[in-house]
Amino acid sequence: MTIAAAILRDRLLxxxxxxxxxxxxxxxxxxLIRAGFINGYIVPLPTxxxxxxxxxxxxxxxxxxxxxxxxxxxxxxxxxMVTGVALGLLLYRVALLRRATxxxxxxxxxxxxxxxYPLFLVIFGRNAWTIIMMGFVAGLPPVILKTIEGLxxxxxxxxxxxxxxKLSSTQLFVKILLPASLPTIFVGIRLGxxxxxxxVVGVEFLINFGGLGQLINDLFERYELPETYAAxxxxxxxxxxxxxxxxxxxxxxxPGD
Amino acid sequence: xxxxxxxxHPVMPANAGIHVLRAAIIAAVLVxxxxxxxxxxxxxxxxxxxxxxxxxxWDLLSTREFYGHLGVTARxxxxxxxxxxxxxxxxxxxxxxxxxxxxAYEAYLYYLGPTPKIxxxxxxxxxxxxxxxxxxxxxxxxxxxxxxxxxxxGMRGIDKVLIRVGRSFRLNAWQMTTKIYLPAMRAPIVNGVxxxxxxALIGALLAETRLSKEGVGFLVNQAYSVFDMxxxxxxxxxxxxxAIGINTLIAKLGGLGRS
Numbered sequence: 001m002t003i004a005a006a007i008l009r010d011r012l013l014x015x016x017x018x019x020x021x022x023x024x025x026x027x028x029x030x031x032l033i034r035a036g037f038i039n040g041y042i043v044p045l046p047t048x049x050x051x052x053x054x055x056x057x058x059x060x061x062x063x064x065x066x067x068x069x070x071x072x073x074x075x076x077x078x079x080x081m082v083t084g085v086a087l088g089l090l091l092y093r094v095a096l097l098r099r100a101t102x103x104x105x106x107x108x109x110x111x112x113x114x115x116x117y118p119l120f121l122v123i124f125g126r127n128a129w130t131i132i133m134m135g136f137v138a139g140l141p142p143v144i145l146k147t148i149e150g151l152x153x154x155x156x157x158x159x160x161x162x163x164x165x166k167l168s169s170t171q172l173f174v175k176i177l178l179p180a181s182l183p184t185i186f187v188g189i190r191l192g193x194x195x196x197x198x199x200v201v202g203v204e205f206l207i208n209f210g211g212l213g214q215l216i217n218d219l220f221e222r223y224e225l226p227e228t229y230a231a232x233x234x235x236x237x238x239x240x241x242x243x244x245x246x247x248x249x250x251x252x253x254x255p256g257d
Numbered sequence: 258x259x260x261x262x263x264x265x266h267p268v269m270p271a272n273a274g275i276h277v278l279r280a281a282i283i284a285a286v287l288v289x290x291x292x293x294x295x296x297x298x299x300x301x302x303x304x305x306x307x308x309x310x311x312x313x314x315w316d317l318l319s320t321r322e323f324y325g326h327l328g329v330t331a332r333x334x335x336x337x338x339x340x341x342x343x344x345x346x347x348x349x350x351x352x353x354x355x356x357x358x359x360x361a362y363e364a365y366l367y368y369l370g371p372t373p374k375i376x377x378x379x380x381x382x383x384x385x386x387x388x389x390x391x392x393x394x395x396x397x398x399x400x401x402x403x404x405x406x407x408x409x410x411g412m413r414g415i416d417k418v419l420i421r422v423g424r425s426f427r428l429n430a431w432q433m434t435t436k437i438y439l440p441a442m443r444a445p446i447v448n449g450v451x452x453x454x455x456x457a458l459i460g461a462l463l464a465e466t467r468l469s470k471e472g473v474g475f476l477v478n479q480a481y482s483v484f485d486m487x488x489x490x491x492x493x494x495x496x497x498x499x500a501i502g503i504n505t506l507i508a509k510l511g512g513l514g515r516s
Contacts, residue, residue: 014360021361042383100278110504111497112459115466115474118481119489122303198373205375206467213376220379232376239372 044226049233052226060215060227062234069211069238072128073193073200076135080143080192083136085185088147089173098148109141114199117206131210134203139196146188150181183253190246197242201235212238302486313487314494323476330472333389333461334454337396342453345401346446349408350438363409370402374456375463387468392461399460400453407452411445412438451507458500 026046032038033045056062091098091105117134124130154177162176204213212235219228287307293299294306305313317323348366352359377398381391415438423437439446465474473496480489 010360014357017357017361018365022365096274096278100275100282107501110455110501112455112462112500114459115462115477115496116493118466118477119486119493121481122484122486123299194371198371201373202375202463205373205378206463213373216376216379225383228379232380235376236369236372240368243368243371 041225044229048226049229052224052230053234056215056219056227056230056234060219060231062212062215062231065211065215066238067211068128069200069204069213072131072204072210073135073197076132076139076196076200077193079132079136080139080196081189084140084143084188084192085147087140088144088185088188089151091144092148092151102145102148105141105144109145113137114202117203121207126207126209128210130207131200131203135196135200138199139192139194142191142195143185143188146191147181147185150184150188151177153184154180183250186250186253190250193246194243197239201239302484305487305490309487310490310494313485314491317488317491317495326471326473326476329389330461330465330474333392333465333472334396334457337393337461338400338450338454338457340393341397341400341457342404342450344397345404345449345453346408348401348405349449350412350434352405352409353412359409359413363406366402366405370406374399374460375467378464378467381464382468392464392469392472395460395464396457400457403452403456404446404449407445407449408442411442411449414445415441447507447510451504454507455500455504462496 029038029043030046033040033043091101114134116137117130120130120134124133158176158180159172162172167175200210201213204210205217206213208214208217212231216228216231216235219231290304291307293304352363352366374395378391378395381394381398385391385394419437419441420433423433428436462472462474462477465472466478467474469475469478473492476492477489477496480486480492
C-alpha cells in the first residue's frame, strides 16, 4: 500500500466520516425543526445558534468573561501545583505519613467535593474565592498522588549517582528527583487542571457569578435559547482547546510514550 | 545489654504505627475543629461544635424524610447509570471493534468527556422538564463518556489469542460478546462504571442543588438557604461516606482491589 493510500485510509477517511456525521446530524436537526417534528421553542435552529455567536461575542462581553474564568482557573491552578507538589514531596519523604494518608487522598479524589459549594459560599461569600477554592479542592488530589508516584518511580541509579556526588537533599531534589519525575507530575497537574476548570465553570454556573458559567445561566434565565446554545458551544470549545494544549505539553514531556 | 533492651522493648509493627498516626491526625483535626467552634474567630455556625453536628447527623438519619430524598436521588442516579452505562457500553464495543469508527468518532468522545457537564443542565431542563427527567439525563450524559472510552480501550486490549479461540469455535457476534469480549474486559468496564458512577452522582446531585424539590442535592440547598449549617454538614458527611463507600465496593466487586 502506498503512503498516500495509507494516509487516505488512516487519516482522511475517518476525519471525513466524523465531520460528515456531525454536519449531517446538525442538518437533520435543522430539517426536523423546520418540519415541525422538533419544537423550535425547545431546540433552536442550528442556523440561529450559529448566527447568535456574533451577538454573544460582542454584546455579552465574552472576552471579559473568558478572562474572568481563566483568571479563577489560573489562580486555582497555581495553588494546586504549589500545594500539590509540596504535599506530594512531604508524603514521599515521610514514608509513615504517606502510608497513613495516601488512601485518604485517593478517597478525596473520589469524593464529590463540588457538592460542598454551598458550604464554600457560606465561608467565602458569593465571590471569586468560592469558585477558586472549589477549583483548588477538586484539582488537588491528582497532583498529590501523581507527585508521589513520580518521585517514588525515580530510578534508584539516578539517586545513587546524586548521592555519590554528595548532593545536598535540596540539590538532589532539584537536580535529580524533580527532572526525573516531572513527566508523571505533569500528568497529575494536567488532571488537576481539568478538574479545576470543570469545577470553576460549574460553580460559576451554579452560583451565578463569574465568567463563562454565569453567562450560560444568565442567557438561560433570559430564555435566549440560541444564545444559550452558542455559549455552551463556546465553553465546549474552550474546554477542548485547554485539554488539547495540556495534552500536547504532556506528550512533549513524555516523548518516549 | 543493648540487644536485651531491644528484646524487652519490641519494635512497634509498621501497621500499628500507621493506625496510631491516623488516629492522631483525626484527633488533631477534631480538636482544631472544636477549638475553632468555641473560639468565635469565625462566623457563628460556620464551624459548629462537633456535638451539634453529631446531633444533626443523628436527626437526619433517624427521619424517614431523609430516606425518601435518598431514594429519589438513588433512583435518578440508578436510571441514569443504566441509560448512560448501556449506551456507553454499546458505543465502546462498537468503537473498540472497528478501527474506522474509532478513528472517526473516538476523538469527539475523548475531548467532550472532560467538559463540565453541568453547563448542559439548561438544555436538559428544556428537553426533559424540571422534574426527575432532567436529573436522570444529567446522570446519563455524565456517565456515558467514561464508560464508552474505558470499554473501547478495554476491547482493544483483549488478548488476540482469546479472540482467535472464539473464532475457531465459530462463535457468532452475540456469543463473542458474551463469552469472550465482556469477560475479558471486566477490569476496564468495572473501572469505567466506577468513574461513571462518580460523575453521574455529581451530575444528578448538582442538578438537584440547582433546581429541584426533592433529592439529597435539594436537602443540601435547603440547609444552605435556611443557614442550617449543622444539617448541611450532616448531609455532606452522609453523601461523602456513601460516594466513597460505593466507589470502594464496586472496585472490590470488580476485583480491582485498592485503587
